[in-house]
Amino acid sequence: MNYRLKDDELITAATFITNDLVNDRAEIEVLFPEINKKYETDFIAQTATVKKLDSKYAKTKQQTAASQKLYNHSDGIHKQLNVLSLKCKRAGVQTGLITTIKKKLHNLDMEGAHQDLLNLAKFVKDNIEVLGPVGVQNDFPDAITDEAEKLLFLNGVQNSLITQGEKLTEANQKEYKKLRKMISYIMNAGRLTFEDKRRKHYTMSDLVQRMRSFNQGKKDDDNDTPE
Structure with a gap:
């Protein structure tokens, strides 16, 4: 054999x-x-x-699995941002912050993306009266905040395994x-x-x-x- x-x-x-x-x-x-x-x-x-x-x-195998989980979550956020961006454009609301977050996700700057996502949650909350009519839900700020915290957590897990792993x-x-x-x-x-x-x-x-x-x-x- x-x-x-x-x-x-x-x-x-x-x-x-x-x-x-x-x-x-x-x-x-x-x-x-x-x-x-x-x-x-x-x-x-x-x-x-x-x-x-x-x-x-x-x-190292655990690290690979953790990285994949982080990237999958990042991709999910990216898709949500694409939807939000289109709705913002329909409502005449600026999308610069959304573009910045997408770039940070693409560049794997998860900590930077986390902070900007929290800023985005506040931005959406402040503009919910304008964004509501185009389909942005009232609970979006809380939901995207949860996504941001999960992103930061998964990033921490990955960094820990990179440090420990060999x-x-x-x-x-x-x-x-x-x-x-x-x-x-x-x-x-x-x-x-x-x-x-x-x-x-x-x-x-x-x-x-x-x-x-x-x-x-x-x-x-x-x-x-x-x-």
Whole structure:
């Protein structure tokens, strides 16, 4: 089976292989002396190293999700501003502030857009008698204020994750590559050492199947709600 383990699959794979290695290492060592007790210890240590990096990598994925949520909210506000702009033009009310906010959203100046949105809420409230007849609701100022506060909150979440998060550096990638090579060597050695049913454990197809069964089992446990 031609299958390359993804970075976020390496820990699960290494865990299964560690169990096999601990049980079978002495026999593998006869044919492959390099896979001795020290190699086993080094493999476990390398797995732990990558596991720590994995938690940092997870933060980058959280950051991506937070950014997408922020941008989706920004897009929603932008659409509301387009509608408001047309209504303002129909009522003969200036739209300069709306244009400024749209530019700030486009430039990802969320804090600046937040403050201007609060100013816009007051502006609309002051002109509601003129804007009402063209379809601007009385509760628009409160609604756009809520949208502004949510924008600021989502921006804060994103900034926090950017500060905390740490994308995989070249040095980190070396650690992943090192573990990947160790996994490959152990699996090849085990497959060449055994002729009995244990040989299957050192094939990629069996490893992937065990990983998928494990992951599915975790999902089932998560969905298993006691009555």
